[in-house]
Amino acid sequence: MNAMEAILTRRSTRKMKPELPSRKLIEAIIEAGRAAPSGHNNQTTHLIVITDREVLSRLAVTVQKAFSEMTADDGTYASLKNAINAAKRGGYVFHYNAPVLIVTANRTGYGNAMADSACALENMMIAANELDLGSCWINQLHWLTDHPSVRAEMEALGLEKNETITGGLIIGYPDGELNRTPLPRAGNPVTWIE
Ligand SMILES: Cc1cc2nc3c(=O)[nH]c(=O)nc-3n(C[C@H](O)[C@H](O)[C@H](O)COP(=O)(O)O)c2cc1C
Numbered sequence: 001m002n003a004m005e006a007i008l009t010r011r012s013t014r015k016m017k018p019e020l021p022s023r024k025l026i027e028a029i030i031e032a033g034r035a036a037p038s039g040h041n042n043q044t045t046h047l048i049v050i051t052d053r054e055v056l057s058r059l060a061v062t063v064q065k066a067f068s069e070m071t072a073d074d075g076t077y078a079s080l081k082n083a084i085n086a087a088k089r090g091g092y093v094f095h096y097n098a099p100v101l102i103v104t105a106n107r108t109g110y111g112n113a114m115a116d117s118a119c120a121l122e123n124m125m126i127a128a129n130e131l132d133l134g135s136c137w138i139n140q141l142h143w144l145t146d147h148p149s150v151r152a153e154m155e156a157l158g159l160e161k162n163e164t165i166t167g168g169l170i171i172g173y174p175d176g177e178l179n180r181t182p183l184p185r186a187g188n189p190v191t192w193i194e
Pocket residue numbers: 010011012013014136137138139140183
């Protein structure tokens with residue numbers, strides 16, 4: 001698969017097998033993430049790679065509790081509102097029980113924190129596709145980066161005090177065929193000045 005194919009056939013995978021991909025495969029994906037460009041070549045995107053099932057389960061419970069205690073109103077961002085409502089219903093697992101969760105973090109207050117992390121996340125999603133693995137951006141820990149219990153748990157896992165969670169990614173073998181059907185893009189407008 002060449003780079004264009006890997007980009008154009010990448011789709012989000014949310015149903016994954018519990019089986020853990022090999023360390024070699026996970027490392028190849030991490031290498032792609034670390035190879036991403038960064039503003040001023042800062043290289044401050046921190047990847048926290050979690051494959052420990054107990055830790056993943058504990059995090060899911062903490063996130064569910066955090067959301068279930070929040071209140072959505074008319075101004076709440078739609079995805080966040082969905083998460084809050086799902087958590088209140090119970091059984092909410094933000095990482096879909098994927099075997100690998102890579103959390104991205106960056107220096108708090110750094111202007112390119114999100115941009116640098118997004119470059120790393122996209123590189124990793126494309127690499128996962130090339131390696132026949134499913135992936136999906138997972139944003140819940142970013143929304144909860146300042147939530148006391150989420151922060152405490154993430155700091156125990158290596159998040160630095162001066163870092164903000166910028167995003168996350170799940171990786172795993174798809175439960176079924178890997179969806180590579182490109183999603184029609186009606187948005188993302190292009191303006192040409194010729
Ligand atoms: C910034 C960002 C945040 C996202 N957050 C989530 C998320 O928390 N959970 C989820 O299931 N998908 C999440 N997604 C995946 C999008 O829903 C998905 O990319 C979009 O629906 C397009 O589908 P595709 O990835 O299959 O092309 C996120 C994607 C981006 C870029």
